[in-house]
Amino acid sequence: RPPASSRPNRRIVPTHRTSHRKSYDYASPFPLVGRNQHQLQRPPLAAGPAGTRAGMANASSISRSLRRSLAPDALHRLLLQRSRAFVTAECHRPVVLHKRGPDILHDPWFNRGTAFSMTERDRLGLRGLLPPSVVSSQQQIDRFMGDLKRLEQNARDGPSDTYQLAKWRILNRLHDRNETMYYKVLIDNIEEYAPIVYTPTVGAVCQNYSGLFRRPRGMYFSAEDRGEMMSMVYNWPADQVDMIVVTDGSRILGLGDLGVQGIGIAIGKLDLYVAAAGINPQRVLPVMIDVGTNNEKLLKDPLYLGLQEHRLEGEEYVEIIDEFMEAVFSRWPNVIVQFEDFQSKWAFRLLQRYRKTYRMFNDDVQGTAGVAIAGLLGAVRAQGRPMIDFPKQKIVVAGAGSAGIGVVNAASRTMARMLGNNEVAFESARSQFWIVDAHGLITEERVDIDPDARPFARRKSELTHQGLNEGASLIEVVKKVKPDVILGLSAVGGLFSKEVLEALKDSSSSRPAIFAMSNPTKNAECTPEEAFSIIGEKVVFSSGSPFDDVDLGDGKIGHSNQGNNMYLFPGIGLGTLLSGARIVSDGMLQAAAER
Ligand SMILES: NC(=O)C1=CN([C@@H]2O[C@H](COP(=O)(O)OP(=O)(O)OC[C@H]3O[C@@H](n4cnc5c(N)ncnc54)[C@H](O)[C@@H]3O)[C@@H](O)[C@H]2O)C=CC1
Numbered sequence: 001r002p003p004a005s006s007r008p009n010r011r012i013v014p015t016h017r018t019s020h021r022k023s024y025d026y027a028s029p030f031p032l033v034g035r036n037q038h039q040l041q042r043p044p045l046a047a048g049p050a051g052t053r054a055g056m057a058n059a060s061s062i063s064r065s066l067r068r069s070l071a072p073d074a075l076h077r078l079l080l081q082r083s084r085a086f087v088t089a090e091c092h093r094p095v096v097l098h099k100r101g102p103d104i105l106h107d108p109w110f111n112r113g114t115a116f117s118m119t120e121r122d123r124l125g126l127r128g129l130l131p132p133s134v135v136s137s138q139q140q141i142d143r144f145m146g147d148l149k150r151l152e153q154n155a156r157d158g159p160s161d162t163y164q165l166a167k168w169r170i171l172n173r174l175h176d177r178n179e180t181m182y183y184k185v186l187i188d189n190i191e192e193y194a195p196i197v198y199t200p201t202v203g204a205v206c207q208n209y210s211g212l213f214r215r216p217r218g219m220y221f222s223a224e225d226r227g228e229m230m231s232m233v234y235n236w237p238a239d240q241v242d243m244i245v246v247t248d249g250s251r252i253l254g255l256g257d258l259g260v261q262g263i264g265i266a267i268g269k270l271d272l273y274v275a276a277a278g279i280n281p282q283r284v285l286p287v288m289i290d291v292g293t294n295n296e297k298l299l300k301d302p303l304y305l306g307l308q309e310h311r312l313e314g315e316e317y318v319e320i321i322d323e324f325m326e327a328v329f330s331r332w333p334n335v336i337v338q339f340e341d342f343q344s345k346w347a348f349r350l351l352q353r354y355r356k357t358y359r360m361f362n363d364d365v366q367g368t369a370g371v372a373i374a375g376l377l378g379a380v381r382a383q384g385r386p387m388i389d390f391p392k393q394k395i396v397v398a399g400a401g402s403a404g405i406g407v408v409n410a411a412s413r414t415m416a417r418m419l420g421n422n423e424v425a426f427e428s429a430r431s432q433f434w435i436v437d438a439h440g441l442i443t444e445e446r447v448d449i450d451p452d453a454r455p456f457a458r459r460k461s462e463l464t465h466q467g468l469n470e471g472a473s474l475i476e477v478v479k480k481v482k483p484d485v486i487l488g489l490s491a492v493g494g495l496f497s498k499e500v501l502e503a504l505k506d507s508s509s510s511r512p513a514i515f516a517m518s519n520p521t522k523n524a525e526c527t528p529e530e531a532f533s534i535i536g537e538k539v540v541f542s543s544g545s546p547f548d549d550v551d552l553g554d555g556k557i558g559h560s561n562q563g564n565n566m567y568l569f570p571g572i573g574l575g576t577l578l579s580g581a582r583i584v585s586d587g588m589l590q591a592a593a594e595r
């Protein structure tokens, strides 16, 4: 290792192979960081204070008699001059670096983080281990200072948000230092810290990721990496990877397109794989596929760490995902890939494209459905009815995206199975669902109906009988249908308004159920306080992000349950891994939900 005085400015030369070492002698015109850039980034030089290594080295380079004969300020000037000459000379000598890839990123002597140039990333085995954007050291400092200052400001959710982010940061730092200890803390306190490493705090983390970014975790594949992915996967240090959670950042929780910052959700989900399913932390890999972002704010943000261009679409997009899948399965043929928070149009298409070939599943479509079915069956039991009554439940679903349609698809199949698994059973099961999206009730009269929603569009004949029309509002639907359950996967906070909840009082169920499943907390369709205060203690309540139970007085508690795919995906991954299943089938998810 070089002397302390010269560390930050040394040029970095990979010498992991002897052949490289030979060719990189000091005289060679080494094409590393451009020399100019290197000099521009050099901090001002000064003699180290007496007593430090740098100071001692320089002081001892002046003879004792000269030191005695000089006035203190003259001696100081001379020291300064000599130390400059020394450091400047040192700066021009390349560092002989015996490390590659993550080892460099974890070494504070050599790590430059996002300031590593693309050529350095290629030479040092770092490609894919950092977000794609290359920033200057000044930008790195700006990001750090912004983050430091943010602690003093109120973030999106008010003061408590800042506090949660601070907790996340402390946990994250522990993860950087000692992963075993991190997971022990998480496992022993899972109820307390799941809301920090996962929803809701992970939402704020993703929103602020470019500011919070310190050390990269996971891999980044960008549109610029086309044709390189097969070799890039070998930059990951683990020979065995069991679980990958991949996102393209296009729909992070209910927060929309967060681009490269969505990596936070993949990290959070994998934390739960380790803490809840006992997957070896050395065998998990969070992945971000950066194909740009359509978030105008991020496109203009100088600190944004992803590609600052609009999202790729169409075949170009699919080719990138194809290349990624081929690359990871070629290096780790037994890996399981969980797709997470892809916007709905791609969630369904990619699931259909890969599900029969690769060990993969889509958590938002399939994991959410499994958890919702488990909750719906629990609600039947809470009504004191036998499970076989499930196909009689009337369910209104607000939201027809990947999650809403995923739930309706899978829940109707569960009903149909209970009814005999034939065509009549499917038709009967279908008619138990009313889907309302941003344009109201979806019926077969809907123009440009989404093909995934079409099978569940209400038939014209049913509409007259029910007194409903195409596009009917959620309130109208709840009033007319008197559902047993209203289930929100709309990402619209407060959608289950006072009027909707009042209408639910007329439910035909003895214990109507409300599943306000949208995340994070602010996007919940209603709070448990609202539900219990309007409908009363008989309501069964569950939400995507955790809420406290409600004190109903007289020693009664209104239980606030959590309905989140986190109760399912770790088990799906673990089960697939242990069973050696070649694909993740619908049957596996149904079985998991029923268990
Ligand atoms: N609790 C859980 O385990 C999970 C929760 N989610 C949450 O579900 C939400 C939606 O996710 P995606 O389906 O992927 O999103 P998406 O954006 O594809 O779908 C949202 C749907 O809500 C509809 N919508 C918008 N405004 C509406 C309104 N006023 N009334 C009724 N419907 C309205 C839209 O038309 C669209 O169909 C997100 O907030 C996400 O966090 C998603 C997966 C799992």
Ligand SMILES: CC(=O)C(=O)O
Pocket (backbone or CB within 6 Å): 199, 252, 253, 254, 341, 363, 364, 518, 519, 544, 564, 565, 566
């Ligand atoms: C929980 C989850 O997967 C989501 O909100 O997208």
Ligand SMILES: [Mg+2]
Pocket (backbone or CB within 6 Å): 253, 340, 341, 363, 364
């Ligand atoms: Mg999700």
